[in-house]
Amino acid sequence: QVQLQESGPGLVKPSETLSLNCSVSGYSISSGHYWAWVRQPPGKGLEWIATVYQNGFTYYNPSLKGRVTIFADTSKNQFSLKVSSVTAADTAVYYCARCGSGWSMDFWGQGTLVSVSP
Amino acid sequence: DIQLTQSPSFLSASVGDRVTITCRASQAVDGYLAWYQQKPGKAPKLLIYGASTLQSGVPSRFSGSGSGTEFTLTVSSLQPEDFATYYCQYLTSYPREVTFGGGTKVEIK
Numbered sequence: 210q211v212q213l214q215e216s217g218p219g220l221v222k223p224s225e226t227l228s229l230n231c232s233v234s235g236y237s238i239s240s241g242h243y244w245a246w247v248r249q250p251p252g253k254g255l256e257w258i259a260t261v262y263q264n265g266f267t268y269y270n271p272s273l274k275g276r277v278t279i280f281a282d283t284s285k286n287q288f289s290l291k292v293s294s295v296t297a298a299d300t301a302v303y304y305c306a307r308c309g310s311g312w313s314m315d316f317w318g319q320g321t322l323v324s325v326s327p
Numbered sequence: 328d329i330q331l332t333q334s335p336s337f338l339s340a341s342v343g344d345r346v347t348i349t350c351r352a353s354q355a356v357d358g359y360l361a362w363y364q365q366k367p368g369k370a371p372k373l374l375i376y377g378a379s380t381l382q383s384g385v386p387s388r389f390s391g392s393g394s395g396t397e398f399t400l401t402v403s404s405l406q407p408e409d410f411a412t413y414y415c416q417y418l419t420s421y422p423r424e425v426t427f428g429g430g431t432k433v434e435i436k
Contacts, residue, residue, distance in 0.1 A: 245425070247371075247427075254414065254427060254428075254429050254430045255363075255365075255371065255414055255416075255427040255430075256427065257416075257424075257425035257426065257427060260423070260425070268422075268423045268424070270424065270425075271328065271424065304370055304371075306370075309373075309376065310359070310376050310377060310380075311358075311359025311360075311361065311376055311377055311418050312359065312361075312418040312423075312425060313359065313361035313373055313376035313377075313382075313416070313418075314361070314363075314371070314373060314416075315373050315376075315382065317370035317371060317372075318370065319369075319370060320370055
């Protein structure tokens with residue numbers, strides 16, 4: 210069974226960089242599939258952040274491009290997200306997910322809440 | 328950029344009801360549509376992909392249809408465990424970008 214687990218600090222100061230990892234078990238990310246980050250501000254809807262393929266190809270939400278970096282580490286079987294210059298608007302539950310057919314997200318992590326506060 | 332509008336945004340229904348949620352795209356572009364169910368405090372769960380293909384393990388009371396700019400998710404007979412928020416998601420083929428609809432919350436009448 211494919212399992213994903215997010216990890217990273219729960220609190221980040223404004224203007225700093227948010228860094229999250231997603232560890233994958235039960236599947237080797239080097240075997241294929243695309244891998245994504247999605248976030249959800251408290252009480253709001255879902256927002257796609259970025260997607261990475263095992264060969265390093267990356268895709269970003271245009272509204273966040275320039276502040277976001279996604280990359281895969283096949284040696285650790287994980288992929289990661291960095292969001293720079295964070296503000297309170299970046300406070301959200303961050304999910305990592307595996308993309309299946311048509312980038313539908315068939316496996317998800319449990320999510321991790323990241324708060325941006327002084 | 329494509330925009331997805333879900334309607335209604337809120338729906339009150341009873342167990343056994345047939346429920347339909349609509350997802351309208353701002354333009355017809357090549358891509359793929361999926362539907363998710365999300366319960367409070369949980370990650371979304373994939374229900375439908377490719378507009379109409381049921382994800383493995385999802386009950387057959389869920390179905391999806393549509394093409395172009397209008398897609399629907401139907402629950403043929405609402406069960407107690409179906410009260411949740413539902414989201415549509417669209418992947419545009421070029422450029423490859425993902426957009427989510429605003430969500431439809433289904434509550435017990």
